[in-house]
Amino acid sequence: MNEILKEGMQHVTKTYDAFLSLVIEKGALKQRIGPSIEKVDGIKRIDVRTVELMTKSGKGGFHTDPKLRERFKDSTNVTLLDHLLSVCRGAMIMAVWNWGQKSKLPLNIDQRLACIATVGFLHDLDKILNLPRSAEIKTTDVEKVLKELKIGEFIENQGLELKPDQILSLIGRVESSQSFRYLSSPIDRNYEQDCRYIALADKLDGLWLKGGVEEVLNRIKTDQSFEEGWLPEFKVIDLYDPHHPFLLDDLQLWISTTSIHKTGIPPLLEVHHDGRLVIILPEESSAEIIESALGSFLNNLPFGLSLTVSNRGVPQLRNIKPSHEQILEFVENEPRKAIADLFK
16 A cells, blocks of 8 residues: 555545535535425424525536536536535545655645645635626625635635635636636645646546546546646446445445555545446556455345245345355355246
C-alpha cells in the first residue's frame, strides 16, 4: 500500500466528514421548501418539506427552454445535491491520488482539500441561486450562500482564507462559461491549479450520467489537464440484479471498504442505481480487492449454504456462512438434481 496515499485519504476523510456534518447536515438539509412542518401524533415534529437542493436537477431533467430540454433529455437525472457532492468528493480523491504519486503530501493539505471541497460544491452556484448561466453573480450572492449553507463557517474552521470574490474567480477556472469573468484579489496559485481536479470531476460526473462508464474511462485517458499516467489503469465491475438491490448495496459497501483497506483509497467511481452496480477499481489491485470483498460479503450473509428441496419443490438454505471458495465448491459438488429441483 502507498503510505503517502493512505495518509492523504485520512485527510480527505477528515475534511469530508467535517463538510458533511456542517455544510450538509446543518446547512443544506435545513434549507427546505414546500408545506409547513407537520406534527405526528401531536408529539413528534417531522419536517416534511423538500430539501431545496434536491428539487433542482444536477444533470439532465426537464427544462422550460426547449433547446436545453432537448440537450438534457439523454442524461440520467440526479438532484443538484447529488451532483455537487459527487464533484466535491471526487475532486478531493483525485487530488490525493495525484499527490500520492509524488514524494510527499502538501504541507497545507487540509486547506487545499477544504478549498477543493468548497469550490467543488459551489461550482454550479448559478443553479443554487436559480440564476441563468449568463447572469452575473455578485459577491453579495456568494456571501448569502456561504452564510445559509454554513460554508463560511466551514472555511473558517479549516483555517482557510478564501474571500467571496476569490471563490467566484476559482469557479471561473472550473466552469468554462464563467471563465475569467470575475476579477479578484490575489489567490494562492496552488488553489488555482487544484481547480483542475474539480473541472475533471464535473466532466466525469456528466459523462457517467449521459454516456456511461466507457465515456468516463475514455475521458480519463484523453484528458490534457494532467501529465500522462497520473491515474492508474482501471478495472470495471458492472453488475445488474434488479431483484436483489439490497445485496448489491452490501456488495458495494464491502468492495469500497476493502479498496480503502488494501490500497488506501476508495474506488474512482461507485454507483448503485435501479439494480445496476458499477464500480471502477485500480486494475493492479482489483483481483485482491474483489476476492477479499466477496469473502467478507458471503461471510456476512444472513443464511447458510446447505440446500434442501422438498418433494413440493420448496427450497431451503441452511447452516454455514460460506467463504467465496466454499460457495464455488458447493456449486460444483451439489447434486444436479437438487439444483434442478430449485428451478421447478
